[in-house]
Amino acid sequence: MSNADRCALYVRSSKDRHDVSIDAQRRELLELAAKRGLAVAQEYADAVEAANDWSRPGFRQLLLDVARADRGWAVLLVLDTSRLARDVNLAGVFRHECRRRGVRVVFAKIPESNPLGDLITTHVYQLVDHIHSHMSREKGLAGMAENVRKGFRAGGRAPFGYALEAVETGAVRDGAPVTKSRLVPNADSAAIARYLKGRAAGLPGARLVRECGITLNPSTLVGIEWKALTYAGHTVWNVERAKGVGAGGYEGGAKRRPREEWIIQRDTHKALITEAEAEILLARLARKGATRMRNGDYLLSGILTAPDGRRWHGDQGHYRCGRRRLTAARLERQVLAAIAGHLGSDAIVRQAAQAARQAMKPNGRDVELRALQRQRDELERKLARLRNVMTEMRHPEALAPKVDELDEQKRAIETQAAAMVDELAGARISPLITEETVRTTLRGLAESLEGLDRIQLKARLRRMIERITVDPETLSCCLYYAIPAATGFSVATPRGFEPRLPP
Structure with a gap:
């Protein structure tokens, strides 16, 4: 039997209670395969998965197999266009990949006519699916907003220090009572309350983490501070934008919406901190966000590493490697001072002259x-x-x-x-080329760094420095110079110094 006589099935169910079950889809597709004389070689299934999600396990495996020459089938049977994707772009990419790989997609609910008619019909169905997806999303968001206004959670995990408690609403669905969730403090609530109160009082986060016995990483702790109003006893929703392709990876370019767009229902659960403390934390985070340095503002980003190769990343005015954080401005000043001293040293002058x-x-x-x-x-x-x-x-x-x-x-x-x-x-x-002429050249190079703006200075450092290593444990620092000679040959020489940096 050739591949043209063999087919694969794709079935998907969603969270919609009125959606067609996987078993019902499978039965209809098996009937279609039998009617067309096709042998079923493979089945791909996704249970309770969103149609616009690329990472669905079954759909992801289907994409991989479509690209394989030895997949063993040439026809894909699907109930309707919404099973594959309600997003027009995702559906278009999948159709293109199938055409390119010689796979014919047949929809059980769409009658086949001719290639042009099929193309128009398929596009119309996918546009309807796209509209339906947006309408379903809006209905879901409206339902979540109503849950918040009634004092319930809109969904998701409980924040650290709380647990979810199911509350019966009095309604019955499919013979079972409908429940919503509220927050109740758990065993970690005392530690997180102490941490947040200390942060509101201006105490260092690292010290509070040690004293409270909290083992969360720094980024999680920042997220906890952003949820300060939740810890003040209020249910807050519509804070973060949806992920998208805009600047920063979020629709609208920023992760968090303006405060006036938040939906806040007050006094819905037991508070761990006061509202005044919560506002202090949020105001501090807002100030940090307004003055946060971008990656392009960090002079040493891209060339600053640990001895084992891990990179130091710019993070809110600091360079961070694991749990170690160093103040960016202080480290940059000391590196520039070290460069000025090194470029006039006998060792670098000698090596640069020899290389030239x-x-x-x-x-x-x-x-x-x-x-x-x-x-x-x-x-x-x-x-x-x-x-x-x-x-x-x-x-x-x-x-x-x-x-x-x-x-x-x-x-x-x-x-x-x-x-x-x-x-x-x-x-x-x-x-x-003598050592004296090289010394004069390098001295002029060091002096030329003065007066440059940060963008020019960063570009100049990229040409002068091969890499800089700072050990997160010992804080020992080593500069590796790459000083180009006239022909493009470079001198790479390590020079160390001990930066005077607080832990």
């Missing part, structure tokens, strides 16, 4: 240069002959690709020859 003289030494490449010049002259003659012929041709454009090809070869040879001329010319000035 070595790069300028004659190495017998004049023979190569003459060969390149002969190739260039020969190409020039060929081009001249072709251009003469083209003037007499009725359709000279036929030779245009050949002319472009030879012209490109000629330019490449001229570039290579020019670089070789510069290299050979350096041999004549090699005796003029």
Whole structure:
């Protein structure tokens, strides 16, 4: 049996109670396969998964198998377009991939006519699915907002220090009581209350973490502080935007919405801190966000690493590696001071002078240069002959690709020859390179750093420094210089210093 007579099934159910079950979809698709004389070779299933999610396990495996030449089937049976995706872009990408791989997608609920009719019909159905998806989303959000206004949770896990408690609403659905959830303090509530009260009082977070016995990572603790109103006994919703493709990865460009868009229902559960303490925490976070340095503002980002290769990342005015944080401004000042001192040192001057003289030494490449010049002259003659012929041709454009090809070869040879001329010319000035001239050059390089703005200074550091290592444990620092000589040869030399940095 050939692949054309074998098919795969894809079935998906959603959270919608009125949705078609996986078993019902499977029965209808098996009937369709039997009617068309197709043998079912594979089935892909996703239970209670959103149609716009790329990471559905069954759908992800389907994508992988579509790309395989040995998948063993050439027809994919699906109940309707909404099973695959309600998002037009996702559906379009999947259809394109199937066409490219020779897979024909057949929808049980869409009658087949001709290729043009199928294309139009499929697009119409997918647009309807897309509209339905948006309407369902809006209905879901409205329901969540109503839950919040009634003092219930809108969904999700309980924040650290609380647990979820089910509360019966009095309604019955499918013979079972409908429940909503509220927050109640758990065993961790005392520790988190002490931590948040200390942070509101201005105490250092690292000290409070040790004293309270909290083992959460720093980013989680920042998230807890952003939930300060929740810890003050209020239910807060609509704080964060949906993930998207805008700046920062969120629709609208920022993770959190303006305060006026938040939905706050007051006094819905037991508070661990006061509202005044919560407002202090939120005000501090808002100030940090307004003055936070971007990655481009960190002079050493990209070249600052730990000895084991881990990178130090810019984070709210600090460089962070694991749990170690160093004040960015202080470290940058000390690195710049160290560079100014190092560039005048005898060791770097000596190595830079030796590297420059070595790069300028004659190495017998004049023979190569003459060969390149002969190739260039020969190409020039060929081009001249072709251009003469083209003037007499009725359709000279036929030779245009050949002319472009030879012209490109000629330019490449001229570039290579020019670089070789510069290299050979350096041999004549090699005796003029002394340690004193190199010292003067490096001193001028160090002085040129003064007065540059941060963007220019960062670009200059990228050219001067190969990398900087700072040990998160011992705080020992080492600078690896890459000082370019005239030919592009670099000197990389480690120079260490002990930065005076607080732990």
